[in-house]
Amino acid sequence: MSNHLPPRRPFRVRTWLLSVTGLVLVGSLMIWHTQVIELLDLDSSGDKQPVVAGAPNGEAPQPVKSQLTTPPPTPRPKPKKTPSPTPTKKSTNSRASETGGYSEEDINGLSSKLRTRLKKAISAARADGVRISITSARRSEAKQRRLLQEAIERYGSYEAATRWVLPPEQSAHVLGKAVDIGPQAAMTWLNKNGWRYGICRRYDNEPWHFEALTTPGKKCPPREAHSGATAD
Ligand SMILES: [Zn+2]
Structure with missing residues (x-):
């Protein structure tokens, strides 16, 4: 039990x-x-x-x-620089940049000797009531080459063209050692008075073209017939 x-x-x-x-x-x-x-x-x-x-x-x-440890923050991928679109518009200062920042009409692109003398001449001309305008001072090599090519097409040959336009290697404008002026009254005034400031007309066929060819106050050297006269 x-x-x-x-x-x-x-x-x-x-x-x-x-x-x-x-x-x-x-x-x-x-x-x-x-x-x-x-x-x-x-x-x-x-x-x-x-x-x-x-x-x-x-x-x-x-x-x-x-x-x-707390996991390091996931590094965010650096935003890729989107390349800015290549400017297709040609800079308006391209001509100035070719001559070191000066436009062709700017006397600051000239050599210090010619620039200093030219400033004095411009002031003296103004005192005589004549305004001297700069039509072409320092030129870029590219501009000089273009001018020569245009002259070859106009005059029919390289030899004929260099009576007016020298190649960049021989051009005083490319070196900043020549200036073209206007108008006619200014050419006449500077041709007559330029020697006081050491500035002379150089060529018979270019009444607008001046260079610092003499000592201020001294007589200018004889003119050359044209630019091609001394070139090869
Ligand atoms: Zn000239």
């Missing part, structure tokens, strides 16, 4: 013991597991997360440092 009860106690006890044993075993396993993890993952001191469990396929666990 009651002898079926006693076996139940031991059964309960066994069950309890089994449970306790199981708990102890599980606890031991967990401790062992933790120790194994610590042994295997020496660098992860302080990080008790079982990272091994997250790597079931033998993959290397994620570096712990990346979890401890």
